Amino acid sequence: MATAKTWRARIRKATEDAGTYRPFFDMPINALADVLARKDAAMDLFEKSGGQTVVAHTNKAGATNLEKNPCLRVVEECEHTALAYWRELGLTPAGLKRIIEESMKDAAPVSALDKILFDLEGIGEE
Secondary structure (H helix, E strand, O other), X not given: OOOHHHHHHHHHHXXXXXXXXXXXXXXXXXXXXXXXXXXXXXXXHHHHOOOOOEEEEEOOOOOEEEXXXXXXXXXHHHHHHHHHHHHHOOOXXXXXXXXXXXXXXXXXXXOHHHHHHXXXXXXXXX
């Protein structure tokens, strides 16, 4: 089971490897690390409790019903939340594509002179 500190390092490295890391991503990275550490803890508890996906629950009226294991629900909620963070940090294919497209929009337009110079540079390469 990884700690939030371990997750922070892994996530930061993943964003650096993807080329999407920015210092202002540290807060979302910390939040994602906490979510993933919580998911790991819930998964550990789920496995230690027998790994049953459905458990018996007795309500206030004394009736016993089957319900999804609460630990499994926490794991699934954390995974859903984490996916949103992964996407925003550019660590999914769609998220990375969106970040790349946005950075291309923000890039300065290429002037006509730059285009001509670029074309001239390629002339002697053949």
